[in-house]
Amino acid sequence: MAYNLNINGEQKSFDVDDDMPLLWVIRDVAGLTGTKFGCGLAQCGACTVHVDGVPTRSCQLQVSDAEGSTITTIEGVTGKVAETVQKVWADLDVPQCGYCQSGQVMAAVALLSETPKPTDEDINDALSGNLCRCATYQRIRAGIHEAAKRLEA
């Protein structure tokens, strides 16, 4: 069946099974590989995208439920918050292997868009679902605080 999806501002039709997770549509059909597969069970957050601005685990959203939503992946995330987070990520050398970082960045951007000055508690709540096996957590936390500071300035 064909599904019309709005991904990164582009409306496209995808002829796939209705139970196909959005993750595999994005990666294997649309060819946008910045979004990563880590667990397939909404346990790691590597596949985080924004669905109508809300950070969402794309491995658990069926394509049939994604129609009519605005989907933003790491390739399409723009704006002052995203640019600031990505710049800070490089300035603080947040990533190690980097595999989880698309998801971390998407989660951080969503958090800062909702909560411009997050506390440590806010960060724990928003990012505990995003696993980093390299455990770069100290820099992720510092990165979010630093981005908040720069965005306020």
Place this chain on the structure above:
Amino acid sequence: MLNKIIPELNPAAIATSRRGFLLGASAVAGGLMVGMRAGPAGAASNTAADEPANPLAGYIHIAPDNSVTILSSQFDMGQGPYHGLATLVVEELGADWSQVDVKGAAGNTRLYGNIMWGGAVQGTGGSTSMATSFDRYRQAGATAREMLIAAAAETWSVAASEITAAGGKLTDTSGNSATFGDMAGKAATMPLPEEVKLKDAADWAQIGNESLRRFDSAAKANGTHDFTIDVKLDGLLTAVVAHPPKFGAKVKSFDAAEALKVRGVTDVVEIPRGVAVVGEHMWAVIKGREALTIEWDEAQAETRGSAEIMAEYKAKAGEPQQATARTEGDTASALSSVARVIEATYEFPYLAHAAMEPLNAVARKNADGTLEVWGGHQIPDVYQGISAKIAGVKPEQVTMHVMKTGGGFGRRAVADGDVVAEAVSVASAIGFKAPVKVQWTREDDMRGGRYRPAYVHSFKAGLDQDNKLVAWHNHIVGQSIVAGTPFEGLIKDGVDGTSVEGASNIPYGIQNINVGLTTSDVKVPVLWWRAVGSTHTAYAVESFLDEIIAEIGADPYTYRMELLKDHPRHAAVLKLAADKAGWTTPATEGRFRGLAVHESFSSVVAHIAEISMENGTPTVHKVTVAVDCGIAVNPDTVRAQMEGGTGFGLGSILAEELTLVNGEVEQGNYDTYTPLRIDAMPEVEVHIVPSTNKPTGVGEPGVPSIGPAVANAIAAAGGRRIRVLPMSKSMGT
């Protein structure tokens, strides 16, 4: 070809490096490297030692567009060797960071063989990347610089001594100027300099530079950094493999009819390790695999559970040891005559690497008969040989594309090729009609074996009438990582060094020491897991020593310093950590501290953990780390590895455990196998001991000593001694 500069080390430099290796080898404790020294059969066959090295596969390419590409012998799984190697090259070459990129290289053992492993094979492990590269890549950078300068000197008709290479530009005192790219073509025709002078440490601008940032961080923050899972090739098919549920089982028969009905599934094929479902995309093959019916032959399978295995180990720990790894004095008679004997037994579970990028590899056979294999090739020479054999081609017909990888922690260095072999097997089984990516799911990865082995440590320590520690007996029971692999040759006198490292070389001044090993026979596949033996030996040794010190009523810091009198490097690291953590100043109310110090991979690390206890559960607030890793090529990478290693190690002792019931792994995903998350990450402060010694490891040494530091802090808080890991088993009210 003429547009590239391909400096090669001159023979004298190689000889120097090899001598360096021989001197350093015994001090390096990692299993992988020592195993490699034995040399897997056929591993180095890609280039015979007396053949000239392939000049196209060098260390540095400088293109006319002024780009500088550094070809890395070391595999980047996040620990940062690409940046480290680039730092060494940029330092000597005088390049500008904006022109630099690093790519994985493979296929030429003479160029890329790990010097710390005798140059026998290319590989990344034992935290040797900076050690093997420190001279090699500085030499390469300096050689390229001299050739560029020689080209400019000839072009401008000035003396080479008048020319400077800096910021990616060549300039002389009379106003001539050119980019590296401008001179690259001519430089390639210049004679290779006989000898190059490396910069004095006092003149370093890159090595040790605190303001340097990793050249590849931006791409990792915007999703453009490609991993193996992201490889795109025309006609690429994806495959998942159904593996036997028990280790050692084989396919008896299978029915593919239903799987082949799934939309997008193209093929179902048997390979030596299971049944592969091949198709157009991941979702098709996942569904296809679910529709497969397979009957397994479990005659040779491991059917024990981890509880039975652990019970067997505990029984064996009380029996005489099979082999002795170290003996000094006469521990048995000392223990029979001391005033007091303290005993304890520690238990360590199986652990999964659980890297974020589930295992994968891509294979393609080309029309000309050559084979290309993309993957996280931690030991590319070995994988090249394996791939060639499966595909029925010669090793030199196989190109290994070394991809940057989403975490490794040891899991990508497997003697039998593992997922790489699967990719080539599947591509072969479908007649090489299309390139194939074999992609494991999280569950495949968790249940695919190659774990940190489970171990039991039993201890007996003897105190004389003055409370002096005079006898130490440590009996370790567990599986050998190298037994039954091509690296088996490194077992010496019945001792696999990876089982005892960190225990057999304890630095403490004790008159009578005996460290024994009993190796078990279990079919659960095991492997090196970030910091290898030290993942359990550091915890066991440093916790048990803390128990003894508590029994004596001494201070954990001053007592260790006393025992470390003959080991100034350990003592200096421990002192730095203690000074920075304010060990002698009492912690604020409700906070408790514990410490540990450990040497692994030729580096020494001390951790001091500050915790509080609530409902019998620790919260780790602050960790102070001190590290001596020789020259810190990239101090911030050293810090990052200590921070990450601390989180990785902390997560493992708090709540990681892989269990088996009736031979089948219970955990499948991150809901049941639970690495550390951000809410449990403490503040980590890292202090680096200034050093002029050559670089030693940082990728692994940050892991071992956080566990015992936390355990010792819990005991200091009045909690129990935690002798069974993970701590989550005995925590809570």
